[in-house]
Amino acid sequence: MTREYTIKVPASSANIGPGFDVLGIGLNLYLTLHIKINPNSTTKEPLLTYTGEGSHNVPLEPEKNLVTAVALYVLRANNVSDFPHGTQIHVQNPIPLGRGLGSSGSAIVAGSLLGNVLGGFGFSRQRCLDYCLMIEKHPDNITASMMGGFVGSFLRKLNDSEINVVGLPLSKILPQHGATEQLPSPQAPKDLGTHVKYNWNHNIKCIAIIPQFEVSTEKSRAVLPANYSKSDVIFNLQRLAVLTNAVGQQGKPNSELIYNAMQDKLHQPYRKVLIPGLTEILTEFTPQTHPGLLGICLSGAGPTILCLADSNFDDISKAIIQRFKKENVECKWLLLEPAYEGALVEEGSKL
Numbered sequence: 106m107t108r109e110y111t112i113k114v115p116a117s118s119a120n121i122g123p124g125f126d127v128l129g130i131g132l133n134l135y136l137t138l139h140i141k142i143n144p145n146s147t148t149k150e151p152l153l154t155y156t157g158e159g160s161h162n163v164p165l166e167p168e169k170n171l172v173t174a175v176a177l178y179v180l181r182a183n184n185v186s187d188f189p190h191g192t193q194i195h196v197q198n199p200i201p202l203g204r205g206l207g208s209s210g211s212a213i214v215a216g217s218l219l220g221n222v223l224g225g226f227g228f229s230r231q232r233c234l235d236y237c238l239m240i241e242k243h244p245d246n247i248t249a250s251m252m253g254g255f256v257g258s259f260l261r262k263l264n265d266s267e268i269n270v271v272g273l274p275l276s277k278i279l280p281q282h283g284a285t286e287q288l289p290s291p292q293a294p295k296d297l298g299t300h301v302k303y304n305w306n307h308n309i310k311c312i313a314i315i316p317q318f319e320v321s322t323e324k325s326r327a328v329l330p331a332n333y334s335k336s337d338v339i340f341n342l343q344r345l346a347v348l349t350n351a352v353g354q355q356g357k358p359n360s361e362l363i364y365n366a367m368q369d370k371l372h373q374p375y376r377k378v379l380i381p382g383l384t385e386i387l388t389e390f391t392p393q394t395h396p397g398l399l400g401i402c403l404s405g406a407g408p409t410i411l412c413l414a415d416s417n418f419d420d421i422s423k424a425i426i427q428r429f430k431k432e433n434v435e436c437k438w439l440l441l442e443p444a445y446e447g448a449l450v451e452e453g454s455k456l
């Protein structure tokens with residue numbers, strides 16, 4: 106019998122200022138997969154189609170495309186060598202690539218859920234997250250996309266053999282396109298990620314101001330220092346602790362508290378070399394200069410700017426877009442809110 110599924114995975118904004126590699130918010134902008142499996146089909150290769158952001162340059166070969174490569178990894182790690190015959194997958198992607206809105210994290214989460222569905226493994230979301238962590242290594246964006254809401258997460262302490270497995274390069278984890286012989290796919294250790302969901306005041310919306318240029322997460326991590334001073338680490342830890350409570354307080358959000366708790370010394374100052382006007386924008390826009398603004402930070406690895414706000418969304422966005430124009434950077438903007446439920450897998454599809 107033909108089986109059909111839909112997988113919906115939220116975008117994310119990671120870090121939220123002080124929570125580098127720790128905090129993330131799932132956002133209501135969804136990467137969606139429509140899947141149909143016709144077991145009577147003799148077609149061996151899956152048919153992958155794609156619309157939306159990245160449609161001109163995302164590869165469609167199953168071993169090269171990030172979504173299907175991750176699905177294949179999950180299948181092979183669980184002794185299923187290939188996609189079921191007659192698999193069709195249509196990807197609809199509204200998440201801009203390389204902008205700090207977690208496009209790759211969402212693709213990895215979608216891929217792990219796809220592998221789970223195709224293999225009929227019945228894994229929990231927590232277990233699917235283990236496979237994502239094998240690939241993404243930092244938990245903030247994938248945990249937000251998988252679990253939804255405003256989350257804090259860490260990777261648990263690993264023993265020596267687990268360190269060797271989790272530390273494997275992607276070339277030893279993901280299938281290699283065109284390789285005559287595939288290496289065995291390493292099994293993911295269990296319960297790698299631990300997370301908590303914080304409260305969120307539903308009056309707080311998320312404005313994403315999205316520059317029209319890409320910064321790869323890899324490049325944006327490469328500009329960070331190997332070590333930090335004690336005072337900078339303490340600066341972030343103090344704000345992180347306050348922020349996780351401040352945005353969950355009910356009633357009128359406390360803009361002074363949130364704004365100050367979103368300051369960071371661990372990643373944003375170093376990433377200014379990749380994003381024209383970053384430091385100026387983060388300091389010039391405050392709740393005093395722009396009423397309604399509650400806090401401002403770099404979204405993920407950038408270049409998107411995330412503003413938390415409870416009113417005047419249009420004015421705040423247009424002012425930041427104007428400021429970016431001075432740096433010859435064009436932007437678009439989206440008014441988003443947390444995707445409280447996280448990733449969803451439903452029976453039935455539009456294929």
Ligand SMILES: Nc1ncnc2c1ncn2[C@@H]1O[C@H](COP(=O)(O)OP(=O)(O)O)[C@@H](O)[C@H]1O
Nearest residue numbers: 171198202203204205206207208209212321322
């Ligand atoms: N839906 C998708 N399908 C396939 N590949 C994707 C998809 N989304 C993102 N990617 C891959 O991830 C890359 C962007 O990842 P990254 O540099 O981490 O930026 P981001 O901040 O958007 O996650 C893209 O260039 C592409 O290779």
Ligand SMILES: N[C@@H](CCOP(=O)(O)O)C(=O)O
Nearest residue numbers: 119126205206207322405406
């Ligand atoms: N903590 C990571 C988050 C990367 O998120 P992305 O949305 O840019 O993929 C980092 O800051 O490098």
